Amino acid sequence: MSQLAVEHLSIDFGGLRAIDKLSFEIAPGTIHSIIGPNGAGKTTLFNLITGIYTPSEGCILLDGEEVTGLPPHLLARRGMCRTFQNLQIFERMSAVENVMLGRHLHESKNLLGHLLRLPGVVEENRRSRAKSMELLELVGLGEQADAPAGALPYGALKRLEIARALAGQPKMLLLDEPAAGCNAVETQEIDAVIQTVAGQGVTVVLVEHDMHLVMNISNHILVLDYGRKLAEGTAEEVRQNPEVIAAYLGQQAEEAAAHA
Ligand SMILES: Nc1ncnc2c1ncn2[C@@H]1O[C@H](COP(=O)(O)OP(=O)(O)O)[C@@H](O)[C@H]1O
Ligand SMILES: [Mg+2]
Numbered sequence: 001m002s003q004l005a006v007e008h009l010s011i012d013f014g015g016l017r018a019i020d021k022l023s024f025e026i027a028p029g030t031i032h033s034i035i036g037p038n039g040a041g042k043t044t045l046f047n048l049i050t051g052i053y054t055p056s057e058g059c060i061l062l063d064g065e066e067v068t069g070l071p072p073h074l075l076a077r078r079g080m081c082r083t084f085q086n087l088q089i090f091e092r093m094s095a096v097e098n099v100m101l102g103r104h105l106h107e108s109k110n111l112l113g114h115l116l117r118l119p120g121v122v123e124e125n126r127r128s129r130a131k132s133m134e135l136l137e138l139v140g141l142g143e144q145a146d147a148p149a150g151a152l153p154y155g156a157l158k159r160l161e162i163a164r165a166l167a168g169q170p171k172m173l174l175l176d177e178p179a180a181g182c183n184a185v186e187t188q189e190i191d192a193v194i195q196t197v198a199g200q201g202v203t204v205v206l207v208e209h210d211m212h213l214v215m216n217i218s219n220h221i222l223v224l225d226y227g228r229k230l231a232e233g234t235a236e237e238v239r240q241n242p243e244v245i246a247a248y249l250g251q252q253a254e255e256a257a258a259h260a
Pocket of ligand 2: 042043044085
């Protein structure tokens, strides 16, 4: 059974159909990339899958159960966590506190207990901190745990975001452009983190512009164009698809013209 199934999914923004009758499936334990030109609908698709938007039509099944229209926090409890295309880091909090936030968003949170520092809550905090430290180690930021997040370089912040999403203990992790704006070294570090996460059995759904990274690590690639499925398959299948080549060459020509 597929872990995620999307069936005839559409969403309209006024007159614009950003996702258009899209159907696809994601197998558990794979790295599944979604690529396509700017404006193709990749982030919108993430927003639909994670419950931020409600589709105009179609449905979403998670582990075989319909979850269409469920809000993000309930989807997170079912194991769906994500990062955002724009950094969502609290700069004045330490790195480890930013990760702990990812846990608290999903754990049973007894606010009064926190305020009164009840023993059970103190113990929960201790566990949460220890688990968050492990995640920081996993993304290579163990040494920076107590640094204010705002002092970390950009590539480290992108990894910090991944650690925070992992704190929700996802079965499926959605990453929206985790290497955007990163240099070659930072991109490699993120690449390694993604492979480690996938190696632990977490399904990774990746939106990324860096084609080298995508082609290297994806088990399956879905190509979107104008909200529709242009192609899907392995990296090799997608690379050789004439429609994909045409869409990408078209975009590159436009970008070249814009920079001329
Ligand atoms: N909240 C929104 N309201 C109106 N239009 C939107 C909204 N979100 C996205 N769009 C439009 O939907 C299309 C797809 O956008 P997006 O999903 O951000 O593309 P991508 O992530 O592939 O670059 C674009 O034309 C964009 O302008
Ligand atoms: Mg986007």
